[in-house]
Amino acid sequence: MDCSKKHKGFTLRFLEHTADVGIEVIAPDKKSALEAAGCALLNLIIDTSSVENKEKFEINLGPFTDDGDMLFEFLNEIIYLADAKSVVFRSVSVVEVSEIIKAYLEGEQFNPSKHIIKEQVKAATYHQLVFEKIDKGWFARVIFDV
């Protein structure tokens, strides 16, 4: 999923809290809900249209205690990669969701003269965390520590 583009069939809402920021996502299925939540996180950090897909990173995670834990782990893995490797991302693609997640992130090295960081995101939290199947597809809610 190219995070710089709008995608049909998805709903995204940013939640305002006094100190932190949250997101709510509705997507047609579990895989795309993970991608949409990942994109929401990336767009919190940076204008993803300013990022070029020059490097690819593979994510392999799992097993998880439950779906909430899956979302928590997935988003925190993105935060870890961005910080540890000093990269910014534009695209998220989840290729497998079962007891494990296999996904790819694409982006480039952070360049302060090219990329403007909108928000420092420290972590995804368990607070008010929801990742569940609903009538319309899958619903995710995450509060980030910023």
Add this chain to the structure above:
Amino acid sequence: MLGGKLRKISDVEYVLEKSYKEGMQVNGVIFADSELLEQAIKDKAIEQVANVAFLPGIVKASIAMPDIHWGYGFPIGGVAATDPEQGGVISPGGVGFDISCGVRVMRTDLYLREVERHIDRLVDALAVNIPKGVGSTGKIKTKRKELEEICVKGARWAVEKGFGWKEDLDYIEERGTFPNADPSKVSSKAFERGSDQPGTLGAGNHFLEVQVVEKVFDEKVAEVFGLFEGQLVIMVHSGSRGFGHQICTDYLRVMDAAVRKYGFKLPDRQLACAPVESKEGKDYFAAMACAVNYALCNREILGHWVRFSLEQALKMPAERMGVSLIFDVSHNIAKFEKHNVDGKIKVLCVHRKGATRAFGPGREDLPEKYRKVGQPVIIPGDMGSASYILVGTKEGEEKAFASTCHGAGRVMSRAEAKRKIRGSELKSSLEARGIRVVSGSMSLLAEEAPEAYKDVNRVVDVCEKAGLSKKVAKLRPLAVVKG
């Protein structure tokens, strides 16, 4: 109010009865005046005070400071002490992601009037010498072995490498080295994130300020702290950076599993915890201690760049300018401390999340110089108004496990601040008031606008009226350096 369960004790103290929610083990105690209380209720932070009261082994009360605001799990401005002998727990959420986020103030012998013409040069030097911003990497690249040394030695590592003075260590909480750190309890991911961040300010609400002592409230204590009106001082606010964030993230998962293992019933998953004496609890404490040491080392290195910048700008050795550390104290931490519980002295695990330790006079833990008057407490305000130096009290030890506020406390969400305030306009308006601003990001600057915070003067006044701490000096910002 709150179903009639909130009882007014005084103009600055309220009790939330434990019958407010089934499962609360103790009452909530909120130190606030009517206006700050109203903000906290509106913000739903009081619900979080109630939720913290569910923690197994919590003693006395779930306590909120006047700068309380909504957090995730714990409120920001929350204090909770648990008794390890009674199955008391330790919770990473009660410390926060930015483990040992804290502040230090460095004094000088200089009057502002003597050096005013050099302030721009000083700010320019700080802007160059202080690594700052999101993902900022420092001038110090550390290999795994050195990071492990930092984990164990804390600020002492920095001093041994020449980034700081030996005498600084006496004026850092725990003499610069937090005990019981075990790097084997820290993940490779955390080490990876921490490898090039020692000696970096970071972003968000972290900052460095050049300030002047505007007013001294207590001459006797100010003299002991080395403070006088018109004096140039520097304040540094930073933490354990990505290293600490990753440790918190890693152990939240461990604690999430522990909650199920020990059969705890908690109203919020982010309150995940384990008994202090369990393997999970001990492992977290040992890893958290590494992050505390990382933060203490980080601020010591930043202090070194402050001295270096002062020397560059004023062309004088730091020793001749009397650049020394008043104190360095964390406001996101869990510590074992002795406190009086129902007439008995007990060792408790005290969580302070957005709250500052404020020991009164006589505590052996304090440097000898401060033992007679109490611990210096450093309160960073917002960048447009003021910061404070307070001193801890005996009364605060009894009422709030020796804790007081940690800042002004947010009142406006980051998004709202960005909508209402433009970073560039804010910079211009602060500069028109004589406050120079150096910021890597105008967007992040807008989030930290003075309007986004409560009135710090009101917050410290409530702390004083409640007996938690006393005002010693008020500091006015001259220049702000932010990520």
